[in-house]
Amino acid sequence: xxxxxxxxxxxxxxxxxxxxxxxxxxxxxxxxxxxxxxxxxxxxxxxxxxxxxxxxxxxxxx
Amino acid sequence: xxxxxxxxxxxxxxxxxxxxxxxxxxxxxxxxxxxxxxxxxxxxxxxxxxxxxxxxxxxxxxxxxxxxxxxxxxxxxxxxxxxxxxxxxxxxxxxxxxxxxxxxxxxxxxxxxxxxxxxxxxxxxxxxxxxxxxxxxxxxxxxxxxxxxxxxxxxxxxxxxxxxxxxxxxxxxxxxxxxxxxxxxxxxxxxxxxxxxxxxxxxxxxxxxxxxxxxxxxxxxxxxxxxxxxxxxxxxxxxxxxxxxxxxxxxxxxxxxxxxxxxxxxxxxxxxxxxxxxxxxxxxxxxxxxxxxxxxxxxxxxxxxxxxxxxxxxxxxxxxxxxxxxxxxxxxxxxxxxxxxxxxxxxxxxxxxxxxxxxxxxxxxxxxxxxxxxxxxxxxxxxxxxxxxxxxxxxxxxxxxxxxxxxx
Numbered sequence: 001x002x003x004x005x006x007x008x009x010x011x012x013x014x015x016x017x018x019x020x021x022x023x024x025x026x027x028x029x030x031x032x033x034x035x036x037x038x039x040x041x042x043x044x045x046x047x048x049x050x051x052x053x054x055x056x057x058x059x060x061x062x
Numbered sequence: 063x064x065x066x067x068x069x070x071x072x073x074x075x076x077x078x079x080x081x082x083x084x085x086x087x088x089x090x091x092x093x094x095x096x097x098x099x100x101x102x103x104x105x106x107x108x109x110x111x112x113x114x115x116x117x118x119x120x121x122x123x124x125x126x127x128x129x130x131x132x133x134x135x136x137x138x139x140x141x142x143x144x145x146x147x148x149x150x151x152x153x154x155x156x157x158x159x160x161x162x163x164x165x166x167x168x169x170x171x172x173x174x175x176x177x178x179x180x181x182x183x184x185x186x187x188x189x190x191x192x193x194x195x196x197x198x199x200x201x202x203x204x205x206x207x208x209x210x211x212x213x214x215x216x217x218x219x220x221x222x223x224x225x226x227x228x229x230x231x232x233x234x235x236x237x238x239x240x241x242x243x244x245x246x247x248x249x250x251x252x253x254x255x256x257x258x259x260x261x262x263x264x265x266x267x268x269x270x271x272x273x274x275x276x277x278x279x280x281x282x283x284x285x286x287x288x289x290x291x292x293x294x295x296x297x298x299x300x301x302x303x304x305x306x307x308x309x310x311x312x313x314x315x316x317x318x319x320x321x322x323x324x325x326x327x328x329x330x331x332x333x334x335x336x337x338x339x340x341x342x343x344x345x346x347x348x349x350x351x352x353x354x355x356x357x358x359x360x361x362x363x364x365x366x367x368x369x370x371x372x373x374x375x376x377x378x379x380x381x382x383x384x385x386x387x388x389x390x391x392x393x394x395x396x397x398x399x400x401x402x403x404x405x406x407x408x409x410x411x412x413x414x415x416x417x418x419x420x421x422x423x424x425x426x427x428x429x430x431x432x433x434x435x436x437x438x439x440x441x442x443x444x445x446x447x448x449x450x451x452x453x454x455x456x457x458x459x460x461x462x463x464x465x466x467x468x469x470x
Contacts, residue, residue, distance in 0.1 A: 033191070033247070038076060040076065
């Protein structure tokens with residue numbers, strides 16, 4: 001059947017793809033960088049003075 | 063005694079977050095807040111870490127709340143570096159929530175303070191964050207439209223060009239600082255920005271740099287990302303063979319990393335690439351692999367896409383029975399997930415196929431058209447009924463805009 005053949009060919013030509021098919025949301029981004037704070041940092045700064053003091057005073061006592 | 067207790071809880075929270083257990087870390091930080099402390103710098107650090115933990119847990123409303131507390135506190139105690147950091151974190155969170163204008167204000171504040179303090183590392187990080195906000199802003203508008211990369215409205219183009227400029231500025235500083243990891247991140251996102259702008263050659267150049275740095279660090283995830291992005295860019299350069307090679311490397315690494323979702327994406331990309339190469343057997347092979355994983359992950363949208371793609375590939379091969387099977391499945395899934403345009407596409411595909419099948423064969427075991435079945439049972443003249451039905455569809459096809467035939 002020539003009509004069927006023609007329509008099958010038409011159908012086939014419809015599936016010739018567009019590059020658009022790949023432009024789904026598959027772009028891969030790099031991770032975010034968050035700024036960090038640490039209790040340990042502040043803690044060590046805060047207590048370093050008194051710690052050093054207590055060590056030196058112990059040594060003096062000896 | 064109370065002071066020590068708050069600190070102990072916070073330290074345990076820090077340890078847990080560092081070990082990757084943000085959920086447990088959050089409990090300890092929240093307990094620490096409950097106990098309370100008079101040391102406002104410690105409290106600021108707790109708020110900041112709570113914000114970041116919630117950010118990584120994708121609970122952005124909570125992240126916003128705590129980064130906001132941190133910012134207020136840092137300003138109150140006049141901690142300028144602390145304010146810069148809180149602003150940056152708040153900016154990143156607002157970006158994820160889609161509040162781009164406020165995100166820009168916050169990231170700009172991070173940048174201004176870093177410059178004021180002559181903090182080069184902070185300045186570079188703020189520039190990267192600003193680039194990310196403008197990239198997201200541009201993408202959010204670009205993706206709402208239907209254009210291909212490169213065909214962009216002015217506001218989208220402006221946002222993406224700003225993003226590219228910020229990434230370039232960031233790159234200048236991190237190159238001076240010799241921070242290779244930061245260079246890698248900037249190259250990756252710069253490449254993606256060029257891709258959206260339609261500068262595919264520049265995208266390739268940036269992603270090649272990203273790839274190089276990923277290999278230096280033995281960072282397999284970053285390497286896989288680079289291959290995937292290179293594949294995407296080569297598609298739009300019309301170099302499908304090269305794209306297929308990069309997607310194959312993506313697939314290899316996805317399997318190595320045992321990431322099924324990423325493996326599925328790579329198979330889907332390969333299926334599409336082989337469709338573009340008009341090698342439909344290979345396209346079917348990869349789309350079937352994608353289908354299996356989509357079903358395994360219960361990803362209905364992915365399954366629908368796979369069926370649509372398989373229907374097309376089988377149609378191209380002239381295997382109309384298989385095409386019919388997948389078009390029917392595509393219709394079912396589109397209905398299930400409430401995808402109206404998918405449903406319309408599937409209907410059009412089915413009527414097209416039915417037309418061809420109706421003319422080619424004297425039997426039709428499709429469940430698609432109730433009309434069709436009714437016609438048959440009434441007059442029993444299959445080919446004629448099929449033809450009449452087909453002619454109606456021809457009219458429908460003429461009235462259908464071109465776009466419906468495309469992927470959306």
